[in-house]
Amino acid sequence: MTGPRLLNKVAIVTGSSQGIGREICNQFHEEGALLVCSDLRPIGQGEDIPTHEFITKKGGKAIFVPTDVSKAEDWKALIEKTVAEYGRVDILINNAGICTEANNPQPIDEVDEDAFDAHLRVNTRGVFLGCKYVVRQFKKQELHPCGIRGWIVNFASMVATIGMAGLSGYTASKGAVAALTKTVALDVAKQVTQTAMLDNALGGALSSARDAVLAALPRGRFGETKDHARAAVYLASEDAAWVTGINLNVDGGLTAQ
Ligand SMILES: NC(=O)c1ccc[n+]([C@@H]2O[C@H](COP(=O)([O-])OP(=O)(O)OC[C@H]3O[C@@H](n4cnc5c(N)ncnc54)[C@H](O)[C@@H]3O)[C@@H](O)[C@H]2O)c1
Known part of the structure; x- marks a missing residue:
C-alpha cells in the first residue's frame, strides 16, 4: 500500500472553476497536493461553491488566484502568489481552454477571424505562457526531493490528430499545443539532474x-x-x-x- 501520490506537491490548475479542471483539483487534493486554483472567476457554470472553498471544506489546502491565461502579467502574478503561499511550484496543469465554435460550427470559408484568433489566444498562447513562466520558476527553486524539477501537463485534444469539421480555430489551437508540448519537453529535458x-x-x-x-x-x-x-x-x-x-x-x- 503506497501513500498519496502527490503528497505536499504544489499544483497550479488553470480553468479550475468547472468541468475537468475542478475534478483535477478534487483528485489532486485526494492525493495530498496543495492547490492553486486559477480561472477567470472563482465560481464556474452550474457550481454553487468555488473550487478552492470546496477543497478547504474537505480539509485540504487551496487558494484561488484570478487569472486570464492569455495574459503574461496574470501568469507572473499567479506564480508570485503561489510562491508567496507555498514557497514553490511543483506541478502546472494547463487545462483552461475555450471552444466557442462548438455552439456555432462554420466551414472554413465562413469562419469569423476574431473567433479563430480567440482560440489561439486562450488555448495556445495560454499554454505557451504557462510553460514559459513556470519553467522560469522551476529553474529558480530547489529540485523536488525526488530529484525532478517540476511537472507540466498540457491539455490538447483528440482534434490535435484528427480534423473536426467546423472547428478550425479549436483544432488549430490544440494541434499547436501538442506540438508545443514536445518542444517544451526538449527545452527543459537537460534541466533534469x-x-x-x-x-x-x-x-x-x-x-x-x-x-x-x-x-x-x-x-x-x-x-x-x-x-x-x-x-x-x-x-x-x-x-x-x-x-x-x-x-x-x-x-x-x-x-x-
Ligand atoms: N470536455 C471534453 O470532452 C474535452 C475533450 C478534450 C479536451 N478538452 C480540454 O480540456 C480542458 C477543459 O475542458 P472542460 O470540458 O472542462 O471545459 P469547460 O468549458 O467546462 O471549463 C473550462 C474552464 O476554463 C476557464 N477559462 C476559459 N478561458 C480562460 C482564460 N482565458 N483564462 C483562465 N481560465 C479560462 C473557464 O472559465 C472554465 O472554468 C480544455 O482545455 C478542453 O479543450 C476537453
Missing part, C-alpha cells in the same frame, strides 16, 4: 554504442525499470479508466525529437 543508470538493453554487444545512445536521449539518462513500471501502474489502475488505444511513449523524450 538525475544520473544515468544501467540499461539492460545496452549490455553486451551494444555497450560500445552506449555514449551515442545516451547522447540521443533528451532527458540525458537511460530509463530505469521503475520509469516503465510507474507508467504500467498508471495504465493498469482506475486512473486510466478512460484511456485506451493510445501509444504512451515512456522513452525519456526520444520520439519527441
Whole structure:
C-alpha cells in the first residue's frame, strides 16, 4: 500500500472553476497536493461553491488566484502568489481552454477571424505562457526531493490528430499545443539532474554504442525499470479508466525529437 501520490506537491490548475479542471483539483487534493486554483472567476457554470472553498471544506489546502491565461502579467502574478503561499511550484496543469465554435460550427470559408484568433489566444498562447513562466520558476527553486524539477501537463485534444469539421480555430489551437508540448519537453529535458543508470538493453554487444545512445536521449539518462513500471501502474489502475488505444511513449523524450 503506497501513500498519496502527490503528497505536499504544489499544483497550479488553470480553468479550475468547472468541468475537468475542478475534478483535477478534487483528485489532486485526494492525493495530498496543495492547490492553486486559477480561472477567470472563482465560481464556474452550474457550481454553487468555488473550487478552492470546496477543497478547504474537505480539509485540504487551496487558494484561488484570478487569472486570464492569455495574459503574461496574470501568469507572473499567479506564480508570485503561489510562491508567496507555498514557497514553490511543483506541478502546472494547463487545462483552461475555450471552444466557442462548438455552439456555432462554420466551414472554413465562413469562419469569423476574431473567433479563430480567440482560440489561439486562450488555448495556445495560454499554454505557451504557462510553460514559459513556470519553467522560469522551476529553474529558480530547489529540485523536488525526488530529484525532478517540476511537472507540466498540457491539455490538447483528440482534434490535435484528427480534423473536426467546423472547428478550425479549436483544432488549430490544440494541434499547436501538442506540438508545443514536445518542444517544451526538449527545452527543459537537460534541466533534469538525475544520473544515468544501467540499461539492460545496452549490455553486451551494444555497450560500445552506449555514449551515442545516451547522447540521443533528451532527458540525458537511460530509463530505469521503475520509469516503465510507474507508467504500467498508471495504465493498469482506475486512473486510466478512460484511456485506451493510445501509444504512451515512456522513452525519456526520444520520439519527441
Ligand atoms: N470536455 C471534453 O470532452 C474535452 C475533450 C478534450 C479536451 N478538452 C480540454 O480540456 C480542458 C477543459 O475542458 P472542460 O470540458 O472542462 O471545459 P469547460 O468549458 O467546462 O471549463 C473550462 C474552464 O476554463 C476557464 N477559462 C476559459 N478561458 C480562460 C482564460 N482565458 N483564462 C483562465 N481560465 C479560462 C473557464 O472559465 C472554465 O472554468 C480544455 O482545455 C478542453 O479543450 C476537453
